[in-house]
Amino acid sequence: MNSDFTLAIHSLTLLALQPDRMSTSEYIAESAGVHPVRIRKVLSLLKKHGFIKSKEGIGGGFIFALDLSEVTLWDIYKITSEGALQPKCPESNDQCIVGANMQRVLFSIFLGAEDHLGEYLKDYTIKEIVDLINKKQ
Amino acid sequence: MNSDFTLAIHSLTLLALQPDRMSTSEYIAESAGVHPVRIRKVLSLLKKHGFIKSKEGIGGGFIFALDLSEVTLWDIYKITSEGALQPKCPESNDQCIVGANMQRVLFSIFLGAEDHLGEYLKDYTIKEIVDLINKKQ
DNA sequence: CAATCTGTAACGTTTATCATTACAGTATAG
DNA sequence: CTATACTGTAATGATAAACGTTACAGATTG
Numbered sequence: 091m092n093s094d095f096t097l098a099i100h101s102l103t104l105l106a107l108q109p110d111r112m113s114t115s116e117y118i119a120e121s122a123g124v125h126p127v128r129i130r131k132v133l134s135l136l137k138k139h140g141f142i143k144s145k146e147g148i149g150g151g152f153i154f155a156l157d158l159s160e161v162t163l164w165d166i167y168k169i170t171s172e173g174a175l176q177p178k179c180p181e182s183n184d185q186c187i188v189g190a191n192m193q194r195v196l197f198s199i200f201l202g203a204e205d206h207l208g209e210y211l212k213d214y215t216i217k218e219i220v221d222l223i224n225k226k227q
Numbered sequence: 228m229n230s231d232f233t234l235a236i237h238s239l240t241l242l243a244l245q246p247d248r249m250s251t252s253e254y255i256a257e258s259a260g261v262h263p264v265r266i267r268k269v270l271s272l273l274k275k276h277g278f279i280k281s282k283e284g285i286g287g288g289f290i291f292a293l294d295l296s297e298v299t300l301w302d303i304y305k306i307t308s309e310g311a312l313q314p315k316c317p318e319s320n321d322q323c324i325v326g327a328n329m330q331r332v333l334f335s336i337f338l339g340a341e342d343h344l345g346e347y348l349k350d351y352t353i354k355e356i357v358d359l360i361n362k363k364q
Numbered sequence: 365c366a367a368t369c370t371g372t373a374a375c376g377t378t379t380a381t382c383a384t385t386a387c388a389g390t391a392t393a394g
Numbered sequence: 395c396t397a398t399a400c401t402g403t404a405a406t407g408a409t410a411a412a413c414g415t416t417a418c419a420g421a422t423t424g
Contacts, residue, residue, distance in 0.1 A: 097317075121325055149392065267370065
C-alpha cells in the first residue's frame with residue numbers, strides 16, 4: 091500500500107502526543123523522515139475531512155481536531171488509499187470471453203474485499219496506535 | 228495490488244476452460260493483453276506450487292494440475308502478492324519515539340489484516356471465477 | 365535435425381512515486 | 395506596516411518500480 095497512509099498515521103500519532111500546541115510540518119517531517127511538503131499535502135487531506143485543524147503564520151501548524159478514539163485506521167485508509175487493494179488489470183482482449191469479463195469479476199470481488207478489510211481496520215483507533223507506540227520501550 | 232495476481236487468475240481461468248489440451252503462453256498472452264514472457268514468468272510460479280503442469284516442445288504449453296475448486300484466490304494472492312497490503316514505511320527518525328516504533332506497530336497490524344483478507348479470499352475458487360465469467364453474457 | 369514450445373536472464377522503456385524548488389497567502393510580533 | 399514564520403499548492407526534476415522486449419539455452423516432437 092502507498093506511503094501516504096503511513097505518513098497520515100504517523101502525523102496523527104505525533105499530533106496526539108502534542109495535544110496542547112501546534113506542530114509544524116517541519117517537525118513532523120523530521121520524525122517521519124520525509125520532506126515537509128509531503129507532510130503538508132497529506133495533512134491537507136486530513137484537514138479537509140475534519141480530523142485536524144491548521145493555522146498559518148508564526149506559531150502555526152497542525153493540531154488534532156477530534157478525540158483520539160474517534161479516528162480509525164479505516165477512516166485514514168479511505169482517505170489516503172481507497173482502491174489500493176484492487177488488482178491492476180491490463181487491458182485485455184474483448185474478443186475472448188475471459189478477457190472481456192475478468193476485470194468486472196475481479197473488481198466486484200475486491201470491492202467486497204475492501205469492505206472486509208474495513209471491518210478489521212475499524213477496530214484500530216489513533217488512541218490504540220499511541221498505546222502500541224508507547225508500549226515496549 | 229500488482230498485476231501478477233490478475234494475470235495468474237486470468238491464466239488459470241483460461242486453463243480451466245481448456246481442461247483437455249495444453250495452452251501456450253502466446254495464446255494466454257493474447258487473451259490477457261500482455262507479452263508471452265510475462266505469462267511464462269507468472270505461470271512458472273504457479274507451476275512451482277503445483278497448480279499447473281507445463282510441457283516444452285511441439286504441442287506443449289500449460290495445463291491445470293488440480294481440481295478447479297481446490298485453488299482459491301487466497302492461494303494465488305499468497306504466491307503472487309504476499310505483503311502487498313503492508314503500507315510502505317519511509318525510514319523514519321529513530322530518535323523520535325514515534326519514528327522509532329511506527330513501522331513495527333503498523334507491520335503487526337497489517338499482518339493481521341492480511342490474515343483477515345485471507346479468510347475472505349478463501350471463499351473464491353477458480354471454479355467460482357469461471358462461473359462468474361460465464362454468467363451475464 | 366528442423367520446428368515449436370518453455371525457462372530465464374538481460375536490457376530498455378515507460379510509469380508511478382517521491383523530493384525539491386518556488387512562490388502566493390496568512391497570521392504574528394515588534 | 396514590515397519582517398518573520400508558517401501553510402497551501404503547483405510545477406519540475408530525480409529515483410525507483412513495473413512492464414515490454416530481445417535473446418538464447420533447453421526440451422520435446424515429428
